Amino acid sequence: DAGVIQSPRHEVTEMGQEVTLRCKPISGHDYLFWYRQTMMRGLELLIYFNNNVPIDDSGMPEDRFSAKMPNASFSTLKIQPSEPRDSAVYFCASSLGSWRNTEAFFGQGTRLTVV
Amino acid sequence: DAKTTQPNSMESNEEEPVHLPCNHSTISGTDYIHWYRQLPSQGPEYVIHGLTSNVNNRMASLAIAEDRKSSTLILHRATLRDAAVYYCILLANAGGTSYGKLTFGQGTILTVHP
Numbered sequence: 523d524a525g526v527i528q529s530p531r532h533e534v535t536e537m538g539q540e541v542t543l544r545c546k547p548i549s550g551h552d553y554l555f556w557y558r559q560t561m562m563r564g565l566e567l568l569i570y571f572n573n574n575v576p577i578d579d580s581g582m583p584e585d586r587f588s589a590k591m592p593n594a595s596f597s598t599l600k601i602q603p604s605e606p607r608d609s610a611v612y613f614c615a616s617s618l619g620s621w622r623n624t625e626a627f628f629g630q631g632t633r634l635t636v637v
Numbered sequence: 638d639a640k641t642t643q644p645n646s647m648e649s650n651e652e653e654p655v656h657l658p659c660n661h662s663t664i665s666g667t668d669y670i671h672w673y674r675q676l677p678s679q680g681p682e683y684v685i686h687g688l689t690s691n692v693n694n695r696m697a698s699l700a701i702a703e704d705r706k707s708s709t710l711i712l713h714r715a716t717l718r719d720a721a722v723y724y725c726i727l728l729a730n731a732g733g734t735s736y737g738k739l740t741f742g743q744g745t746i747l748t749v750h751p
Contacts, residue, residue, distance in 0.1 A: 526680075555739065557741075564741060564742070564743055564744075565675075565681070565724075565741035566741075567738065567739065567740055567741075570738070578738060613680050613681070615680070615681075625683030625686070626673075626681075626683060626739060627683075628680030628681050628682065629680055630679065630680055631679075631680050
């Protein structure tokens, strides 16, 4: 398996534009996670899914952020409208079973810059 | 949620052992202890995890205190490639609202000198 695949790797957009980040989890994994990383706040869990169903979205910063998982092999994180403070590296991760007793695999991340 | 406390930074010399401590005094009885690391410009990667007993794998060893209020990640022979941020994380028990929620703290920045 190629691991968790995120696209794009880099995104530069203007304030106010819609941004969509994409993630393909490892085949067979039933948990999917979205994280955001900044120097100031470190790694923050935004939302996670189990069997395509959102379990906890308490980390989503505000209504401008939304995440979907239409099927087991694809998820999106959308920001609309984007703001400069959304600039960060966004990571997607997947795991099999649960976090408790299995390892999670992270993608390479998408570096988002909002100007 | 149970929290962890780690030193902000540590330094080591190449080929020497490194002991990275983590305090988790409010750990619940069935919380798992996980360690991840993040190399520069990469996503985090799993290192090791345990519940009560000490654990070994090809990357590291995990020593868990008898009362489970602390643990230590041991890198037996540090290499330059081990320079990373190391995160100690508690995974909540099933059934609670935090089940499955992997929350990262600030971690320990490990510097390895040649």
